[in-house]
Amino acid sequence: MERTFIEEDWMSKPDALVYDNHPETLIDRPLHYCPGCHHGVAHKEIMHVVEELGIQSEVIGVAPVGCSVFAYHYMNVDMQEAAHGRACAVATGIKRVRPDKTVFTYQGDGDLAAIGTAETLHAVNRGENILIIFINNAIYGMTGGQMAPTTLEGMQTSTTPYGRNIKDIGYPLKMTDLVAHLPGAYYVTRQSVHTPNAVRKFKKALKKAFEYLKDERGTCFVEIVSNCPSGWKMTPVESVSYIEEKMLPEFPVGDLKTPEK
Amino acid sequence: MARKATVLIDKELCKGCELCVIACPLEGLVLSDDLNLKGYRIVRLDTDKCTGCVNCALVCPDSAISVFREPKAAKPEAT
Amino acid sequence: MSEGNGKDVRLMKGNEAFAEAAIRAGMDAYFGYPITPQSEALEYLTREIPKRQGVVVQAESEVAAINMIYGAAGAGARVMTSSSSPGVSLMQEGISYIASAELPCLLVNINRGGPGLGTIQPSQGDYFQSTRGGGHGDYRTPVLAPATVQEMVDFVFEGFRIAEEYRTPTLILADGALGQMMERVELPPEGSLPHEIPSWATTGKTPDRESNVITSLFIEPEKMEKVNEKLQEKYRSMEKEITFEAENVEDADIVVVAYGLSSRISQKAMHMAREKGIRVGSFRPKTLYPFPYEALGKLAETAKSFLVVEMNAGQMVEDVKLAVNGKRPVGFKGRMGGMIPDPDEILAAIENIDN
Incomplete structure (x- = not known):
């Protein structure tokens, strides 16, 4: 590997590596995502959390249909690929027959909030002891930037070329808010990963979610407000501003339901 | 000048998205003119003052950055 | 009830008989959705399983039920679902995935008259759907066609065996009359069909092995063709089951x-x-x-x-x-x-x- 730095003596010391880009739980291979895509950040930090909690052998993940269809190419845990929208049903099947395992789904907004609305709401309503990780970037990335259920009002996509007109096509669907109302939900939070501090908060929330699962008191649900530079027709840096200025006012971060509340 | 921390950027994983560039509090990362095998311009560290805050690594979508910090147990050298 | 010769003989409705057979065949989990004329199976299992062993879930739809089956089968469990024609149509997406991912499971179709919502009376209108794959892509499922309530019982055991031996979704195609009629059945004892968790199942990655991945996605056409060739070879090898x-x-x-x-x-x-x-x-x-x-x-x-x-x-x-x-x-x-x-x-x- 070509290195872009000069080696220091102390670097070989055991504690010198303070951020390992490929922990055991993350497979070392180039990601197929576009430059600047938050899927990469989410994958990496989810696997960091799995590593830090030492639960690699307990975890079974469910990958969705969408850009992150190949999540199992990167996440070094047992995984199953679900049909579009069906991840929560697949996770239910796994969890019911392997109740001692930690089961999570990783789903985009089209998958979870459009075609998989029923599976998602009913899994939460049954209080399935699974973790649902919801990547909301307000667009269908894989198929070429079409409108998603979470697309913002006025936002241009390849199927809303004049901007999303709510009179015609309805409002951005706030699945996380819906889910938080269900008694089967145990911990519901919305986070983002667009700044270093946001990533830190997301990791903290995700760690809590994994730990809450052990209580077996219901579904944990973590939304990640994310970007799609290619679909949004922006540079990655511009997409960070867009999240700050447009996405977060519509999808504010924070806990929507905690076991204490 | 000996450094207290530094980053290692995997050139072939970097896609030059610059999310690390805007995350660095020291503005110490820059997009270079070097290309990797995929043709992406890659980011390099352009400071000796890296504190190892890991901001860049946290926001890197391609797991291209690992961060090293001189362990506290070691006697710090004057800078 | 016993006839005094140690055999477990009962007068049973087809739908209840195949449900009971599934428990005796060591089914780990059943996921289903009510639909006439097969609802007695789900009713029977929600009544019996809590008293005995296994998992039973009434799903929110047949679409969800078949995907629960897919998940549980991927985790290495012995699983079954049942439905009737319109419900089986809804399951076709999942069956295609299960066939491609090469997972075993047993499906029972208590065929009713169609097309559309049709009627709740018995029919054999799903023959093409059952024997030609039913969903998208080049796959087939073994199809067993019972003519008696006794065969509905026997084919549950046979169906699980074939499903697991060939790693394929396997279908029992009966009809509304067989589901509803009562006949004398001899029930096999429990535990007569052993089952182990397969090594390919998602049970949590341990340090001694690579991660197990259950998928039906093979994006390179060269690879997808190979998967298809393997499936076709498998289907040819099933001819000894005729x-x-x-x-x-x-x-x-x-x-x-x-x-x-x-x-x-x-x-x-x-x-x-x-x-x-x-x-x-x-x-x-x-x-x-x-x-x-x-x-x-x-x-x-x-x-x-x-x-x-x-x-x-x-x-x-x-x-x-x-x-x-x-x-x-x-x-x-x-x-x-x-x-x-x-x-x-x-x-x-x-x-x-x-x-």
């Missing part, structure tokens, strides 16, 4: 071919025709896929003609024609939309050929 029942075919001029409920009625018509001096035999495939082409083809050397009886517009008749391959005429008698043919009308069709 079973059928032939009666009076040795001297038969006319062979009546039917499966499931219509075969019972056809056999009655055969006996009526024999009494009238018409040499009629009956041929009943028990496996609809793989289909007994060879055995039927051999019969074309001795029989003069064939009559296919189905409760549909003529679906298995195409397979019979393929088997007979133009050597003999193949007639068809069918009723549709939930109507059951009576022996007299089948006899009339036989007499029509005989003349």
Whole structure:
């Protein structure tokens, strides 16, 4: 590997590596995502959390249909690929027959909030002891930037070329808010990963979610407000501003339901 | 000048998205003119003052950055 | 109830009998959704499983149920679902994924009359859907066609065995009458079909192995073609599972071919025709896929003609024609939309050929 730095003596010391880009739980291979895509950040930090909690052998993940269809190419845990929208049903099947395992789904907004609305709401309503990780970037990335259920009002996509007109096509669907109302939900939070501090908060929330699962008191649900530079027709840096200025006012971060509340 | 921390950027994983560039509090990362095998311009560290805050690594979508910090147990050298 | 010879014999409804058989076959989990005329299976299992062993979940739809099956099968469990025609249509997406990911599971279709919402009366209108794959892509599922409540029990054991041996979704195709009728059944003992968690299952990655991934996504066409070739090879290897029942075919001029409920009625018509001096035999495939082409083809050397009886517009008749391959005429008698043919009308069709 070509290195872009000069080696220091102390670097070989055991504690010198303070951020390992490929922990055991993350497979070392180039990601197929576009430059600047938050899927990469989410994958990496989810696997960091799995590593830090030492639960690699307990975890079974469910990958969705969408850009992150190949999540199992990167996440070094047992995984199953679900049909579009069906991840929560697949996770239910796994969890019911392997109740001692930690089961999570990783789903985009089209998958979870459009075609998989029923599976998602009913899994939460049954209080399935699974973790649902919801990547909301307000667009269908894989198929070429079409409108998603979470697309913002006025936002241009390849199927809303004049901007999303709510009179015609309805409002951005706030699945996380819906889910938080269900008694089967145990911990519901919305986070983002667009700044270093946001990533830190997301990791903290995700760690809590994994730990809450052990209580077996219901579904944990973590939304990640994310970007799609290619679909949004922006540079990655511009997409960070867009999240700050447009996405977060519509999808504010924070806990929507905690076991204490 | 000996450094207290530094980053290692995997050139072939970097896609030059610059999310690390805007995350660095020291503005110490820059997009270079070097290309990797995929043709992406890659980011390099352009400071000796890296504190190892890991901001860049946290926001890197391609797991291209690992961060090293001189362990506290070691006697710090004057800078 | 026992007949005093140690055998567990009961009078049971078809839907309850196959549900009970599944528990005895060591089913780990059942995921289902109510639909007439098979709801008794879900009712029976939600009543029995909490008292015994296993998992039962009433899903929010057949779409969810089949995907729960997919997940649980991926985790290495022995799983079953059942439904009736409109519900089975909804499951086709999941069945295609399960076939491609090569997971074992057992599906029961208590066929009712269609198309559309149709009727709740018995039908064999899902023959094509069952034997041609049913969902998208090049796959098949083994199809077992019981004609008695006893066979509904026996085929649950056989179905799990085939599903696991070939790592494939396996279908029992019955109909509303078989689901609802009560007959004497002898139930096999529990624990007679051992099951271990397979090494490929998602059970949590341990340091001694790579991560297990269950998927039906093979994006490179070169790889996808290889997957298809492997599936086709598997389907060819299933030919040794072909079973059928032939009666009076040795001297038969006319062979009546039917499966499931219509075969019972056809056999009655055969006996009526024999009494009238018409040499009629009956041929009943028990496996609809793989289909007994060879055995039927051999019969074309001795029989003069064939009559296919189905409760549909003529679906298995195409397979019979393929088997007979133009050597003999193949007639068809069918009723549709939930109507059951009576022996007299089948006899009339036989007499029509005989003349």
